[in-house]
Amino acid sequence: MAVILDCEITAHKEVAPDHRRMVARAPEIAAAARPGQFCMIEVREGFCPFLRRPMSIERIFRDGISFLYKIVGHGTRLLAGAPTGMVINVQGPLGNGFPIAQNAPRCILVAGGVGVAPMPGLAEAIMLQTGRVPEVILAARTERFLLCENEFSQMGCPVTLATDDGSVGYKGYAADCLRLLAPDDNTIVYACGPTVMMRTVHEVCAEADACCYASLEAEMACGDGVCMGCVVETNTNNEFGKMARVCREGPVFDTRMICWSAYDDR
Ligand SMILES: Cc1cc2nc3c(=O)[nH]c(=O)nc-3n(C[C@H](O)[C@H](O)[C@H](O)COP(=O)(O)OP(=O)(O)OC[C@H]3O[C@@H](n4cnc5c(N)ncnc54)[C@H](O)[C@@H]3O)c2cc1C
Ligand code: FES
Structure with missing residues:
Protein backbone atom coordinates (compact mmCIF):
# COMPACT_ATOMS: atom_id res chain seq x y z
CA MET A 1 0.00 0.00 0.00
CA GLY A 95 4.60 -0.77 -8.89
CA ASN A 96 5.06 -4.51 -8.69
CA GLY A 97 8.75 -5.15 -7.96
CA PHE A 98 10.95 -8.07 -9.03
CA PRO A 99 9.64 -11.59 -8.43
CA ILE A 100 12.14 -13.70 -6.48
CA ALA A 101 12.03 -17.40 -7.27
CA GLN A 102 12.90 -19.59 -4.29
CA ASN A 103 14.08 -22.42 -6.52
CA ALA A 104 16.15 -20.68 -9.22
CA PRO A 105 19.60 -22.28 -9.20
CA ARG A 106 21.20 -19.24 -10.81
CA CYS A 107 20.39 -15.52 -10.88
CA ILE A 108 22.18 -12.93 -12.99
CA LEU A 109 21.56 -9.22 -12.55
CA VAL A 110 22.33 -7.09 -15.61
CA ALA A 111 22.54 -3.32 -15.14
CA GLY A 112 23.29 -0.58 -17.63
CA GLY A 113 24.36 2.82 -16.28
CA VAL A 114 22.01 4.23 -13.67
CA GLY A 115 19.75 1.24 -14.40
CA VAL A 116 21.72 -0.35 -11.59
CA ALA A 117 19.54 1.62 -9.14
CA PRO A 118 17.16 -1.20 -8.11
CA MET A 119 19.82 -3.93 -8.20
CA PRO A 120 21.62 -3.66 -4.83
CA GLY A 121 18.29 -4.08 -3.01
CA LEU A 122 17.41 -6.99 -5.29
CA ALA A 123 20.77 -8.72 -4.66
CA GLU A 124 20.25 -8.37 -0.89
CA ALA A 125 16.73 -9.78 -1.09
CA ILE A 126 17.79 -12.75 -3.27
CA MET A 127 20.51 -13.65 -0.77
CA LEU A 128 18.23 -13.22 2.22
CA GLN A 129 15.28 -15.11 0.77
CA THR A 130 17.03 -17.90 -1.15
CA GLY A 131 20.54 -18.11 0.32
CA ARG A 132 21.96 -17.84 -3.21
CA VAL A 133 24.47 -15.28 -4.34
CA PRO A 134 23.53 -13.58 -7.63
CA GLU A 135 26.08 -12.83 -10.32
CA VAL A 136 26.18 -9.24 -11.53
CA ILE A 137 27.01 -7.61 -14.86
CA LEU A 138 27.61 -3.87 -14.60
CA ALA A 139 27.77 -2.07 -17.93
CA ALA A 140 28.31 1.58 -18.79
CA ARG A 141 29.68 3.79 -21.52
CA THR A 142 32.96 4.23 -19.70
CA GLU A 143 34.62 3.37 -16.37
CA ARG A 144 33.54 6.44 -14.39
CA PHE A 145 29.85 5.68 -14.94
CA LEU A 146 30.06 2.15 -13.53
CA LEU A 147 28.11 2.38 -10.29
CA CYS A 148 27.80 0.17 -7.20
CA GLU A 149 30.72 -2.18 -7.92
CA ASN A 150 31.90 -1.91 -4.30
CA GLU A 151 28.42 -2.53 -2.92
CA PHE A 152 28.06 -5.79 -4.88
CA SER A 153 31.61 -6.92 -4.08
CA GLN A 154 31.00 -6.30 -0.36
CA MET A 155 27.91 -8.51 -0.60
CA GLY A 156 30.10 -11.24 -2.12
CA CYS A 157 28.54 -11.13 -5.59
CA PRO A 158 30.82 -12.02 -8.52
CA VAL A 159 30.84 -8.86 -10.66
CA THR A 160 31.64 -8.67 -14.38
CA LEU A 161 32.30 -5.20 -15.72
CA ALA A 162 31.62 -4.12 -19.29
CA THR A 163 32.28 -0.77 -20.92
CA ASP A 164 31.49 0.42 -24.43
CA ASP A 165 34.97 1.95 -24.77
CA GLY A 166 36.89 -0.87 -23.04
CA SER A 167 38.23 1.49 -20.35
CA VAL A 168 37.73 -1.33 -17.85
CA GLY A 169 36.46 -4.90 -18.03
CA TYR A 170 34.92 -6.48 -21.10
CA LYS A 171 34.87 -4.14 -24.12
CA GLY A 172 31.34 -4.33 -25.42
CA TYR A 173 27.71 -4.41 -24.42
CA ALA A 174 25.93 -5.97 -21.48
CA ALA A 175 24.11 -8.52 -23.63
CA ASP A 176 27.37 -9.81 -25.19
CA CYS A 177 28.79 -10.13 -21.71
CA LEU A 178 25.69 -12.04 -20.59
CA ARG A 179 26.11 -14.45 -23.50
CA LEU A 180 29.64 -15.23 -22.24
CA LEU A 181 28.18 -16.18 -18.84
CA ALA A 182 26.07 -18.81 -20.67
CA PRO A 183 22.64 -18.50 -19.03
CA ASP A 184 20.39 -21.53 -19.51
CA ASP A 185 16.89 -22.66 -18.62
CA ASN A 186 17.91 -22.82 -14.95
CA THR A 187 18.83 -19.14 -14.92
CA ILE A 188 16.74 -16.12 -14.03
CA VAL A 189 18.05 -12.86 -15.43
CA TYR A 190 17.01 -9.47 -14.03
CA ALA A 191 17.72 -6.43 -16.19
CA CYS A 192 17.47 -2.69 -15.87
CA GLY A 193 19.01 -0.05 -18.12
CA PRO A 194 18.51 1.57 -21.51
CA THR A 195 15.70 0.01 -23.57
CA VAL A 196 18.08 -1.22 -26.26
CA MET A 197 20.10 -3.04 -23.58
CA MET A 198 17.03 -4.70 -22.06
CA ARG A 199 15.84 -5.74 -25.49
CA THR A 200 19.15 -7.39 -26.41
CA VAL A 201 19.36 -9.01 -22.97
CA HIS A 202 15.87 -10.38 -23.60
CA GLU A 203 17.04 -11.79 -26.97
CA VAL A 204 20.02 -13.56 -25.38
CA CYS A 205 17.72 -15.00 -22.71
CA ALA A 206 15.13 -16.12 -25.25
CA GLU A 207 17.85 -17.96 -27.24
CA ALA A 208 19.08 -19.63 -24.03
CA ASP A 209 15.59 -20.38 -22.71
CA ALA A 210 16.37 -18.34 -19.62
CA CYS A 211 13.62 -16.42 -17.85
CA CYS A 212 14.18 -12.66 -17.90
CA TYR A 213 12.55 -9.83 -15.96
CA ALA A 214 13.21 -6.23 -16.94
CA SER A 215 12.32 -3.01 -15.18
CA LEU A 216 10.97 -0.68 -17.87
CA GLU A 217 10.93 3.10 -17.89
CA ALA A 218 8.24 5.39 -19.23
CA GLU A 219 7.46 9.03 -18.68
CA MET A 220 4.93 9.13 -15.85
CA ALA A 221 2.38 11.69 -14.75
CA CYS A 222 0.42 10.10 -11.88
CA GLY A 223 2.62 7.06 -11.16
CA ASP A 224 -0.40 5.28 -9.75
CA GLY A 225 -2.42 3.78 -12.59
CA VAL A 226 -4.83 6.63 -13.33
CA CYS A 227 -3.60 8.71 -16.31
CA MET A 228 -2.59 5.90 -18.72
CA GLY A 229 0.40 8.03 -19.74
CA CYS A 230 2.93 5.27 -19.17
CA VAL A 231 1.48 2.39 -21.20
CA VAL A 232 3.61 -0.04 -23.19
CA GLU A 233 2.49 -2.56 -25.77
CA THR A 234 2.54 -6.21 -24.73
CA ASN A 235 1.92 -9.52 -26.45
CA THR A 236 -0.97 -10.51 -24.22
CA ASN A 237 -4.48 -9.23 -23.75
CA ASN A 238 -5.62 -7.68 -20.50
CA GLU A 239 -8.26 -5.17 -19.43
CA PHE A 240 -6.58 -2.48 -21.60
CA GLY A 241 -6.27 -4.59 -24.75
CA LYS A 242 -2.59 -5.23 -25.31
CA MET A 243 -1.43 -2.19 -23.34
CA ALA A 244 -0.01 -2.37 -19.83
CA ARG A 245 0.76 0.47 -17.42
CA VAL A 246 4.43 0.61 -16.48
CA CYS A 247 3.50 2.18 -13.14
CA ARG A 248 0.90 -0.44 -12.17
CA GLU A 249 1.35 -3.73 -14.07
CA GLY A 250 5.11 -2.95 -14.06
CA PRO A 251 7.66 -1.52 -13.93
CA VAL A 252 8.95 -5.11 -13.91
CA PHE A 253 7.77 -7.34 -16.75
CA ASP A 254 8.59 -10.82 -17.93
CA THR A 255 10.39 -9.75 -21.12
CA ARG A 256 8.49 -12.33 -23.20
CA MET A 257 5.36 -10.24 -22.51
CA ILE A 258 6.78 -7.06 -24.04
CA CYS A 259 6.18 -6.22 -27.70
CA TRP A 260 9.75 -5.10 -28.36
CA SER A 261 9.08 -4.26 -32.01
CA ALA A 262 6.88 -1.38 -30.76
CA TYR A 263 10.14 0.30 -29.74
CA ASP A 264 11.58 0.04 -33.29
CA ASP A 265 11.07 3.66 -34.31
CA ARG A 266 11.59 5.29 -30.89
C1 LIG B 1 9.74 3.43 -12.73
C2 LIG B 1 10.90 4.37 -12.99
C3 LIG B 1 12.01 4.32 -12.19
C4 LIG B 1 13.06 5.19 -12.42
N1 LIG B 1 14.15 5.09 -11.63
C5 LIG B 1 15.18 5.90 -11.83
C6 LIG B 1 16.33 5.81 -11.00
O1 LIG B 1 16.38 5.01 -10.06
N2 LIG B 1 17.36 6.65 -11.23
C7 LIG B 1 17.31 7.57 -12.27
O2 LIG B 1 18.29 8.31 -12.46
N3 LIG B 1 16.25 7.68 -13.07
C8 LIG B 1 15.18 6.87 -12.87
N4 LIG B 1 14.08 6.99 -13.68
C9 LIG B 1 14.07 8.05 -14.72
C10 LIG B 1 13.72 9.38 -14.04
O3 LIG B 1 12.41 9.34 -13.57
C11 LIG B 1 13.90 10.52 -15.03
O4 LIG B 1 15.25 10.62 -15.41
C12 LIG B 1 13.44 11.83 -14.40
O5 LIG B 1 12.06 11.82 -14.21
C13 LIG B 1 13.85 12.99 -15.28
O6 LIG B 1 13.34 14.16 -14.70
P1 LIG B 1 13.96 15.58 -15.08
O7 LIG B 1 12.96 16.61 -14.71
O8 LIG B 1 15.32 15.72 -14.54
O9 LIG B 1 14.11 15.49 -16.64
P2 LIG B 1 13.18 16.18 -17.73
O10 LIG B 1 13.61 17.59 -17.84
O11 LIG B 1 11.75 15.86 -17.46
O12 LIG B 1 13.66 15.36 -18.98
C14 LIG B 1 15.06 15.25 -19.34
C15 LIG B 1 15.24 14.04 -20.21
O13 LIG B 1 14.91 12.82 -19.49
C16 LIG B 1 13.88 12.10 -20.16
N5 LIG B 1 12.93 11.57 -19.18
C17 LIG B 1 12.10 12.29 -18.39
N6 LIG B 1 11.36 11.49 -17.61
C18 LIG B 1 11.73 10.22 -17.91
C19 LIG B 1 11.31 8.93 -17.47
N7 LIG B 1 10.38 8.76 -16.54
N8 LIG B 1 11.92 7.86 -17.99
C20 LIG B 1 12.87 8.00 -18.92
N9 LIG B 1 13.30 9.19 -19.40
C21 LIG B 1 12.73 10.27 -18.91
C22 LIG B 1 13.19 13.13 -21.06
O14 LIG B 1 12.61 12.51 -22.21
C23 LIG B 1 14.33 14.04 -21.45
O15 LIG B 1 15.09 13.51 -22.51
C24 LIG B 1 13.00 6.13 -13.48
C25 LIG B 1 11.88 6.19 -14.29
C26 LIG B 1 10.82 5.31 -14.06
C27 LIG B 1 9.63 5.36 -14.92
S1 FES C 1 1.80 7.19 -14.86
FE1 FES C 1 -0.34 7.48 -14.82
S2 FES C 1 -1.07 5.48 -15.32
FE2 FES C 1 1.07 5.21 -15.17
Whole structure:
Protein backbone atom coordinates (compact mmCIF):
# COMPACT_ATOMS: atom_id res chain seq x y z
CA MET A 1 0.00 0.00 0.00
CA ALA A 2 1.55 3.30 -1.11
CA VAL A 3 1.66 6.27 1.23
CA ILE A 4 2.52 9.94 0.70
CA LEU A 5 4.96 11.20 3.28
CA ASP A 6 7.20 14.09 4.14
CA CYS A 7 10.65 12.51 4.51
CA GLU A 8 13.86 13.98 5.84
CA ILE A 9 16.90 13.59 3.59
CA THR A 10 19.50 11.93 5.83
CA ALA A 11 22.32 11.71 3.26
CA HIS A 12 22.79 13.07 -0.24
CA LYS A 13 26.10 12.62 -2.05
CA GLU A 14 27.65 12.59 -5.50
CA VAL A 15 28.70 9.04 -6.46
CA ALA A 16 29.89 9.77 -10.02
CA PRO A 17 29.77 12.82 -12.28
CA ASP A 18 26.09 13.89 -12.46
CA HIS A 19 24.97 10.95 -10.30
CA ARG A 20 23.70 11.18 -6.72
CA ARG A 21 22.68 8.82 -3.95
CA MET A 22 19.98 10.16 -1.63
CA VAL A 23 18.84 8.48 1.57
CA ALA A 24 15.43 9.44 2.98
CA ARG A 25 13.97 8.66 6.39
CA ALA A 26 10.75 6.84 5.53
CA PRO A 27 10.07 3.88 7.85
CA GLU A 28 6.51 3.34 6.54
CA ILE A 29 7.68 3.13 2.92
CA ALA A 30 10.64 0.94 3.88
CA ALA A 31 8.36 -1.47 5.75
CA ALA A 32 6.15 -1.97 2.70
CA ALA A 33 8.80 -1.81 -0.05
CA ARG A 34 10.06 -4.64 -2.24
CA PRO A 35 13.06 -4.50 -4.61
CA GLY A 36 12.07 -3.15 -8.02
CA GLN A 37 9.35 -0.87 -6.70
CA PHE A 38 9.64 2.88 -7.12
CA CYS A 39 8.55 6.16 -5.57
CA MET A 40 7.21 9.40 -7.03
CA ILE A 41 9.29 12.23 -5.59
CA GLU A 42 8.16 15.85 -5.35
CA VAL A 43 11.49 17.44 -6.25
CA ARG A 44 10.38 20.85 -5.02
CA GLU A 45 7.39 22.03 -3.02
CA GLY A 46 4.73 23.84 -5.06
CA PHE A 47 3.59 23.58 -8.66
CA CYS A 48 6.84 23.94 -10.60
CA PRO A 49 7.63 21.38 -11.75
CA PHE A 50 4.05 20.17 -11.56
CA LEU A 51 4.78 16.45 -11.83
CA ARG A 52 6.61 14.23 -9.38
CA ARG A 53 9.58 12.27 -10.73
CA PRO A 54 9.69 8.45 -10.62
CA MET A 55 12.77 6.91 -8.95
CA SER A 56 13.53 3.25 -8.21
CA ILE A 57 14.10 2.30 -4.63
CA GLU A 58 17.77 1.38 -4.43
CA ARG A 59 18.06 -0.12 -0.94
CA ILE A 60 15.59 -0.72 1.81
CA PHE A 61 16.67 -0.04 5.40
CA ARG A 62 14.76 -0.32 8.66
CA ASP A 63 14.07 3.40 8.85
CA GLY A 64 14.28 4.48 5.23
CA ILE A 65 15.19 3.95 1.63
CA SER A 66 17.86 5.15 -0.77
CA PHE A 67 17.67 6.37 -4.35
CA LEU A 68 20.42 6.47 -6.95
CA TYR A 69 19.81 8.90 -9.77
CA LYS A 70 21.30 10.66 -12.73
CA ILE A 71 20.84 14.38 -13.29
CA VAL A 72 19.22 14.65 -16.72
CA GLY A 73 16.91 17.67 -16.62
CA HIS A 74 15.07 20.28 -14.59
CA GLY A 75 13.57 17.98 -11.95
CA THR A 76 16.66 15.95 -11.16
CA ARG A 77 18.75 19.14 -11.11
CA LEU A 78 16.41 20.61 -8.50
CA LEU A 79 16.54 17.38 -6.50
CA ALA A 80 20.34 17.41 -6.59
CA GLY A 81 20.24 20.79 -4.85
CA ALA A 82 18.25 19.45 -1.89
CA PRO A 83 20.57 19.40 1.15
CA THR A 84 20.78 16.80 3.90
CA GLY A 85 18.20 17.68 6.55
CA MET A 86 15.69 19.05 4.06
CA VAL A 87 12.24 17.44 3.93
CA ILE A 88 10.85 16.17 0.63
CA ASN A 89 7.51 14.62 -0.18
CA VAL A 90 7.65 11.01 -1.37
CA GLN A 91 4.87 8.74 -2.60
CA GLY A 92 5.52 5.01 -2.49
CA PRO A 93 6.18 2.21 -2.74
CA LEU A 94 4.61 1.90 -6.20
CA GLY A 95 4.60 -0.77 -8.89
CA ASN A 96 5.06 -4.51 -8.69
CA GLY A 97 8.75 -5.15 -7.96
CA PHE A 98 10.95 -8.07 -9.03
CA PRO A 99 9.64 -11.59 -8.43
CA ILE A 100 12.14 -13.70 -6.48
CA ALA A 101 12.03 -17.40 -7.27
CA GLN A 102 12.90 -19.59 -4.29
CA ASN A 103 14.08 -22.42 -6.52
CA ALA A 104 16.15 -20.68 -9.22
CA PRO A 105 19.60 -22.28 -9.20
CA ARG A 106 21.20 -19.24 -10.81
CA CYS A 107 20.39 -15.52 -10.88
CA ILE A 108 22.18 -12.93 -12.99
CA LEU A 109 21.56 -9.22 -12.55
CA VAL A 110 22.33 -7.09 -15.61
CA ALA A 111 22.54 -3.32 -15.14
CA GLY A 112 23.29 -0.58 -17.63
CA GLY A 113 24.36 2.82 -16.28
CA VAL A 114 22.01 4.23 -13.67
CA GLY A 115 19.75 1.24 -14.40
CA VAL A 116 21.72 -0.35 -11.59
CA ALA A 117 19.54 1.62 -9.14
CA PRO A 118 17.16 -1.20 -8.11
CA MET A 119 19.82 -3.93 -8.20
CA PRO A 120 21.62 -3.66 -4.83
CA GLY A 121 18.29 -4.08 -3.01
CA LEU A 122 17.41 -6.99 -5.29
CA ALA A 123 20.77 -8.72 -4.66
CA GLU A 124 20.25 -8.37 -0.89
CA ALA A 125 16.73 -9.78 -1.09
CA ILE A 126 17.79 -12.75 -3.27
CA MET A 127 20.51 -13.65 -0.77
CA LEU A 128 18.23 -13.22 2.22
CA GLN A 129 15.28 -15.11 0.77
CA THR A 130 17.03 -17.90 -1.15
CA GLY A 131 20.54 -18.11 0.32
CA ARG A 132 21.96 -17.84 -3.21
CA VAL A 133 24.47 -15.28 -4.34
CA PRO A 134 23.53 -13.58 -7.63
CA GLU A 135 26.08 -12.83 -10.32
CA VAL A 136 26.18 -9.24 -11.53
CA ILE A 137 27.01 -7.61 -14.86
CA LEU A 138 27.61 -3.87 -14.60
CA ALA A 139 27.77 -2.07 -17.93
CA ALA A 140 28.31 1.58 -18.79
CA ARG A 141 29.68 3.79 -21.52
CA THR A 142 32.96 4.23 -19.70
CA GLU A 143 34.62 3.37 -16.37
CA ARG A 144 33.54 6.44 -14.39
CA PHE A 145 29.85 5.68 -14.94
CA LEU A 146 30.06 2.15 -13.53
CA LEU A 147 28.11 2.38 -10.29
CA CYS A 148 27.80 0.17 -7.20
CA GLU A 149 30.72 -2.18 -7.92
CA ASN A 150 31.90 -1.91 -4.30
CA GLU A 151 28.42 -2.53 -2.92
CA PHE A 152 28.06 -5.79 -4.88
CA SER A 153 31.61 -6.92 -4.08
CA GLN A 154 31.00 -6.30 -0.36
CA MET A 155 27.91 -8.51 -0.60
CA GLY A 156 30.10 -11.24 -2.12
CA CYS A 157 28.54 -11.13 -5.59
CA PRO A 158 30.82 -12.02 -8.52
CA VAL A 159 30.84 -8.86 -10.66
CA THR A 160 31.64 -8.67 -14.38
CA LEU A 161 32.30 -5.20 -15.72
CA ALA A 162 31.62 -4.12 -19.29
CA THR A 163 32.28 -0.77 -20.92
CA ASP A 164 31.49 0.42 -24.43
CA ASP A 165 34.97 1.95 -24.77
CA GLY A 166 36.89 -0.87 -23.04
CA SER A 167 38.23 1.49 -20.35
CA VAL A 168 37.73 -1.33 -17.85
CA GLY A 169 36.46 -4.90 -18.03
CA TYR A 170 34.92 -6.48 -21.10
CA LYS A 171 34.87 -4.14 -24.12
CA GLY A 172 31.34 -4.33 -25.42
CA TYR A 173 27.71 -4.41 -24.42
CA ALA A 174 25.93 -5.97 -21.48
CA ALA A 175 24.11 -8.52 -23.63
CA ASP A 176 27.37 -9.81 -25.19
CA CYS A 177 28.79 -10.13 -21.71
CA LEU A 178 25.69 -12.04 -20.59
CA ARG A 179 26.11 -14.45 -23.50
CA LEU A 180 29.64 -15.23 -22.24
CA LEU A 181 28.18 -16.18 -18.84
CA ALA A 182 26.07 -18.81 -20.67
CA PRO A 183 22.64 -18.50 -19.03
CA ASP A 184 20.39 -21.53 -19.51
CA ASP A 185 16.89 -22.66 -18.62
CA ASN A 186 17.91 -22.82 -14.95
CA THR A 187 18.83 -19.14 -14.92
CA ILE A 188 16.74 -16.12 -14.03
CA VAL A 189 18.05 -12.86 -15.43
CA TYR A 190 17.01 -9.47 -14.03
CA ALA A 191 17.72 -6.43 -16.19
CA CYS A 192 17.47 -2.69 -15.87
CA GLY A 193 19.01 -0.05 -18.12
CA PRO A 194 18.51 1.57 -21.51
CA THR A 195 15.70 0.01 -23.57
CA VAL A 196 18.08 -1.22 -26.26
CA MET A 197 20.10 -3.04 -23.58
CA MET A 198 17.03 -4.70 -22.06
CA ARG A 199 15.84 -5.74 -25.49
CA THR A 200 19.15 -7.39 -26.41
CA VAL A 201 19.36 -9.01 -22.97
CA HIS A 202 15.87 -10.38 -23.60
CA GLU A 203 17.04 -11.79 -26.97
CA VAL A 204 20.02 -13.56 -25.38
CA CYS A 205 17.72 -15.00 -22.71
CA ALA A 206 15.13 -16.12 -25.25
CA GLU A 207 17.85 -17.96 -27.24
CA ALA A 208 19.08 -19.63 -24.03
CA ASP A 209 15.59 -20.38 -22.71
CA ALA A 210 16.37 -18.34 -19.62
CA CYS A 211 13.62 -16.42 -17.85
CA CYS A 212 14.18 -12.66 -17.90
CA TYR A 213 12.55 -9.83 -15.96
CA ALA A 214 13.21 -6.23 -16.94
CA SER A 215 12.32 -3.01 -15.18
CA LEU A 216 10.97 -0.68 -17.87
CA GLU A 217 10.93 3.10 -17.89
CA ALA A 218 8.24 5.39 -19.23
CA GLU A 219 7.46 9.03 -18.68
CA MET A 220 4.93 9.13 -15.85
CA ALA A 221 2.38 11.69 -14.75
CA CYS A 222 0.42 10.10 -11.88
CA GLY A 223 2.62 7.06 -11.16
CA ASP A 224 -0.40 5.28 -9.75
CA GLY A 225 -2.42 3.78 -12.59
CA VAL A 226 -4.83 6.63 -13.33
CA CYS A 227 -3.60 8.71 -16.31
CA MET A 228 -2.59 5.90 -18.72
CA GLY A 229 0.40 8.03 -19.74
CA CYS A 230 2.93 5.27 -19.17
CA VAL A 231 1.48 2.39 -21.20
CA VAL A 232 3.61 -0.04 -23.19
CA GLU A 233 2.49 -2.56 -25.77
CA THR A 234 2.54 -6.21 -24.73
CA ASN A 235 1.92 -9.52 -26.45
CA THR A 236 -0.97 -10.51 -24.22
CA ASN A 237 -4.48 -9.23 -23.75
CA ASN A 238 -5.62 -7.68 -20.50
CA GLU A 239 -8.26 -5.17 -19.43
CA PHE A 240 -6.58 -2.48 -21.60
CA GLY A 241 -6.27 -4.59 -24.75
CA LYS A 242 -2.59 -5.23 -25.31
CA MET A 243 -1.43 -2.19 -23.34
CA ALA A 244 -0.01 -2.37 -19.83
CA ARG A 245 0.76 0.47 -17.42
CA VAL A 246 4.43 0.61 -16.48
CA CYS A 247 3.50 2.18 -13.14
CA ARG A 248 0.90 -0.44 -12.17
CA GLU A 249 1.35 -3.73 -14.07
CA GLY A 250 5.11 -2.95 -14.06
CA PRO A 251 7.66 -1.52 -13.93
CA VAL A 252 8.95 -5.11 -13.91
CA PHE A 253 7.77 -7.34 -16.75
CA ASP A 254 8.59 -10.82 -17.93
CA THR A 255 10.39 -9.75 -21.12
CA ARG A 256 8.49 -12.33 -23.20
CA MET A 257 5.36 -10.24 -22.51
CA ILE A 258 6.78 -7.06 -24.04
CA CYS A 259 6.18 -6.22 -27.70
CA TRP A 260 9.75 -5.10 -28.36
CA SER A 261 9.08 -4.26 -32.01
CA ALA A 262 6.88 -1.38 -30.76
CA TYR A 263 10.14 0.30 -29.74
CA ASP A 264 11.58 0.04 -33.29
CA ASP A 265 11.07 3.66 -34.31
CA ARG A 266 11.59 5.29 -30.89
C1 LIG B 1 9.74 3.43 -12.73
C2 LIG B 1 10.90 4.37 -12.99
C3 LIG B 1 12.01 4.32 -12.19
C4 LIG B 1 13.06 5.19 -12.42
N1 LIG B 1 14.15 5.09 -11.63
C5 LIG B 1 15.18 5.90 -11.83
C6 LIG B 1 16.33 5.81 -11.00
O1 LIG B 1 16.38 5.01 -10.06
N2 LIG B 1 17.36 6.65 -11.23
C7 LIG B 1 17.31 7.57 -12.27
O2 LIG B 1 18.29 8.31 -12.46
N3 LIG B 1 16.25 7.68 -13.07
C8 LIG B 1 15.18 6.87 -12.87
N4 LIG B 1 14.08 6.99 -13.68
C9 LIG B 1 14.07 8.05 -14.72
C10 LIG B 1 13.72 9.38 -14.04
O3 LIG B 1 12.41 9.34 -13.57
C11 LIG B 1 13.90 10.52 -15.03
O4 LIG B 1 15.25 10.62 -15.41
C12 LIG B 1 13.44 11.83 -14.40
O5 LIG B 1 12.06 11.82 -14.21
C13 LIG B 1 13.85 12.99 -15.28
O6 LIG B 1 13.34 14.16 -14.70
P1 LIG B 1 13.96 15.58 -15.08
O7 LIG B 1 12.96 16.61 -14.71
O8 LIG B 1 15.32 15.72 -14.54
O9 LIG B 1 14.11 15.49 -16.64
P2 LIG B 1 13.18 16.18 -17.73
O10 LIG B 1 13.61 17.59 -17.84
O11 LIG B 1 11.75 15.86 -17.46
O12 LIG B 1 13.66 15.36 -18.98
C14 LIG B 1 15.06 15.25 -19.34
C15 LIG B 1 15.24 14.04 -20.21
O13 LIG B 1 14.91 12.82 -19.49
C16 LIG B 1 13.88 12.10 -20.16
N5 LIG B 1 12.93 11.57 -19.18
C17 LIG B 1 12.10 12.29 -18.39
N6 LIG B 1 11.36 11.49 -17.61
C18 LIG B 1 11.73 10.22 -17.91
C19 LIG B 1 11.31 8.93 -17.47
N7 LIG B 1 10.38 8.76 -16.54
N8 LIG B 1 11.92 7.86 -17.99
C20 LIG B 1 12.87 8.00 -18.92
N9 LIG B 1 13.30 9.19 -19.40
C21 LIG B 1 12.73 10.27 -18.91
C22 LIG B 1 13.19 13.13 -21.06
O14 LIG B 1 12.61 12.51 -22.21
C23 LIG B 1 14.33 14.04 -21.45
O15 LIG B 1 15.09 13.51 -22.51
C24 LIG B 1 13.00 6.13 -13.48
C25 LIG B 1 11.88 6.19 -14.29
C26 LIG B 1 10.82 5.31 -14.06
C27 LIG B 1 9.63 5.36 -14.92
S1 FES C 1 1.80 7.19 -14.86
FE1 FES C 1 -0.34 7.48 -14.82
S2 FES C 1 -1.07 5.48 -15.32
FE2 FES C 1 1.07 5.21 -15.17
